[in-house]
Amino acid sequence: MAATKKTVRDLPRNVWIVTLTSFLTDISSEMIFNLLPLFLANVLGIRMAGIGLIEGMAESTASLLKVISGWFSDKVGKRKRLAVMGYGISAVAKPFLLIVTSWWGVFSVRFAERVGKGVRTAPRDALIADSIDKDHRGLAFGLHRAGDTAGAVLGLVLAFGIVWASQAGALSLSRETFQRAVWLSIIPAFLAVAVLALGARETAVTGPKREAPRLTWRGFDQRFRRFLLVLVLFTLGNSADAFLILRAQERGLSVLGILGMLISFNLVYTVLSGPLGSLSDRIGRRKLIIGGWLFYALLYLGFGLATAVWQIILFYILYGVYYGAVEGTARAYVADIVPQEQRGTAYGLYHAAVGLAALPASLIAGLLWQGVGSWTGFGPGAPFFFGASLAITAVLLFAFWVPKTAVAPLTPAS
Numbered sequence: 332m333a334a335t336k337k338t339v340r341d342l343p344r345n346v347w348i349v350t351l352t353s354f355l356t357d358i359s360s361e362m363i364f365n366l367l368p369l370f371l372a373n374v375l376g377i378r379m380a381g382i383g384l385i386e387g388m389a390e391s392t393a394s395l396l397k398v399i400s401g402w403f404s405d406k407v408g409k410r411k412r413l414a415v416m417g418y419g420i421s422a423v424a425k426p427f428l429l430i431v432t433s434w435w436g437v438f439s440v441r442f443a444e445r446v447g448k449g450v451r452t453a454p455r456d457a458l459i460a461d462s463i464d465k466d467h468r469g470l471a472f473g474l475h476r477a478g479d480t481a482g483a484v485l486g487l488v489l490a491f492g493i494v495w496a497s498q499a500g501a502l503s504l505s506r507e508t509f510q511r512a513v514w515l516s517i518i519p520a521f522l523a524v525a526v527l528a529l530g531a532r533e534t535a536v537t538g539p540k541r542e543a544p545r546l547t548w549r550g551f552d553q554r555f556r557r558f559l560l561v562l563v564l565f566t567l568g569n570s571a572d573a574f575l576i577l578r579a580q581e582r583g584l585s586v587l588g589i590l591g592m593l594i595s596f597n598l599v600y601t602v603l604s605g606p607l608g609s610l611s612d613r614i615g616r617r618k619l620i621i622g623g624w625l626f627y628a629l630l631y632l633g634f635g636l637a638t639a640v641w642q643i644i645l646f647y648i649l650y651g652v653y654y655g656a657v658e659g660t661a662r663a664y665v666a667d668i669v670p671q672e673q674r675g676t677a678y679g680l681y682h683a684a685v686g687l688a689a690l691p692a693s694l695i696a697g698l699l700w701q702g703v704g705s706w707t708g709f710g711p712g713a714p715f716f717f718g719a720s721l722a723i724t725a726v727l728l729f730a731f732w733v734p735k736t737a738v739a740p741l742t743p744a745s
Contacts, residue, residue, distance in 0.1 A: 345462040346471045348530040349414075349455055350478035355523035356418060357482030359516040362490045363428060365593055366509055367437070368573035369586060373503035377434050378701060382573060384694060385438050393445035394686030401453025401679025405672060410458035411533045417451020418527055420444075422520035428513045449686070453678035460666035460674050461534040466612060468666055472659035473608020480601040480654075482519075484594055489515060491590040504586050554668045555677060557733045559684045561725050562661075565624065566688035568631075568721030570696030570714055575650075578634060579643045581711050592644050599651030608659045616664035617735070621726055623656035628722035635715035 371377040371385065400417070404410050424443035431437050456472075463471040490512050497508040579589050611619045630653060633646040662678070669677040696714035 342467070342471055342474060343462045345531055345534065346459055346474060348527060349459055350475045351530070352418065352523045352527040353475060353479040354482035355519040355526060356421070357479050358486040358489070359422075359425065359518075359520035359523070361483040361486030361593075361597075362493075362512045362516040363425065363509070365487065365576065365590070366490060366494075366504060366512055366586075367441075368571075368576050369504040369580070369589075370506070370509045371434065371437060372577065372580075374506045374509065375432075375434060375437070378697075381434060382577070382693075382697065384697070385434060385441060388438065388442070388690055393442065393449040394683040394689075396446060396449030397453050397682040397686065398676065398679035400450045401457065401675035401677070401682075404454040404457060404675035409533055410454040410461065410675065411527070411531050413454040414451045414458060414531070415524060415528045417447045417449070417454075418524045419447070420450060421447030422517075422524050423447075425513065425520055426517055429510055445686075449682075452682050453675050456662055456665075456678045456682075457674040458531070458534060460663075460678075461671060465667065468663040469608040469611035469616070469660060470605065471608075472663045473605040473611075476608070476655070476659040477601050477604035480597050480604060483597040484601060486516070486519075487590055487594045487597060491587060491594065494586050494590060498586070551673065551677065551680075552668055554734045554736075555665070558664070558668075558729070559680060561728045561733060562681070563684050563688045564728065565722055565725035566685050567692050567695070568718035569627075570692045570718065571689065574693075574696050574700070574714055575634065575643075575647060578637075578711055578715075579640070579647065582637065582640045582643050584640050584643065588640070588644075592647050595644075595648045596651045599648055600654045603652060603655030604659055607656045608663065611660040611663060616660050616667060617729070619656050619660045620664065621730055623653050623660070624722050624726045624729070626656070627653045628719040628726070631715045631719040631722065635712035635719070637712075 368382055371382050377385070400413050404413050421444045424440055424447060427440045427443075428437070431440060459471055459475055460468065493511050493515070494504070494508055497511065498505055576589055576593075579592060580586075584592065607619065626649075630646050630650055633642065637643050637646065662681075665677055665681050666674060695717065699709050699713035699717060700711055
């Protein structure tokens with residue numbers, strides 16, 4: 332059958348170009364944004380609740396742009412221009428990290444960079460979905476996530492080299508080391524914009540002629556609406572990965588050790604994304620998402636109970652299995668359950684649901700860990716126990732509450 336014959340080499344041009352763009356962007360981003368929580372804590376002296384606020388607001392305040400951008404790409408039937416614009420905004424924002432000296436300066440740069448992500452993400456995912464048939468959608472999104480994560484590996488290797496050359500063995504990060512990483516990150520950021528602008532081809536949005544949805548989910552299949560609600564619940568327990576990095580440092584891991592751990596995690600993510608995405612084409616997206624969320628719950632229990640550095644390292648490396656199983660698969664699942672002419676809006680709602688839940692998720696994690704004012708919180712393990720419990724709840728709801736087949740929307744999409 333055709334579904335078994337297509338290989339990675341047979342995937343269309345747009346999938347490869349978008350994958351290369353994400354590869355270059357993640358080289359740039361991972362060089363600096365994995366060091367950012369250490370910069371905030373070690374250089375600027377920001378407390379855990381403050382770090383949670385910055386990470387959460389940076390995601391959440393830009394999330395509405397994902398809906399607007401995705402909706403607009405549906406309305407005009409164009410994906411590429413918005414994706415190029417978004418990558419450009421992010422690239423321009425990063426150099427300003429060279430001059431920040433306060434938490435609000437970091438937040439401003441992080442916000443601007445996330446605005447770029449908000450503009451590009453939904454049209455980019457719709458561009459991939461529009462460029463590939465349903466039987467190979469998991470493979471295409473798996474390849475994209477693999478390329479994205481391979482860039483993360485290279486970016487972390489470069490960051491590792493910078494830290495090793497500047498302050499090998501140090502337990503905390505210096506401002507000078509962080510600035511060296513920012514300087515180097517600028518090159519791949521702008522290369523990514525050029526690759527997408529010159530290499531990608533616009534896709535025609537086919538299907539019945541009707542207006543794009545009016546920024547509401549009521550015109551969507553009930554499966555999609557309920558999936559978004561379950562995803563929000565899951566995300567409330569999925570605080571920023573900055574807390575995993577700080578958990579590793581709290582257990583005694585050096586800056587170089589943290590970077591080595593992140594490299595290993597991303598290698599696992601890279602290697603497994605393509606095969607697991609292809610597996611979802613064969614066994615179904617629901618099964619893989621449920622399995623990935625269950626594995627996530629076990630890992631977060633491990634992070635909460637960990638008493639030694641090697642345990643944190645092991646769990647974080649295995650964390651790459653969860654990402655490889657779920658990240659690309661969930662995006663392919665969205666494309667499966669919405670019409671093509673609504674995909675931009677659907678991806679906007681999908682990413683906005685995750686982004687808007689990121690603010691309370693990170694705030695909750697920071698408060699559970701360190702508290703606020705005179706309240707000291709419950710300690711470093713608390714955010715991870717909370718995340719595991721919500722993941723189990725999300726699994727049950729997805730398995731028994733989200734319909735397996737199409738259910739009519741509440742109102743017409745027009």
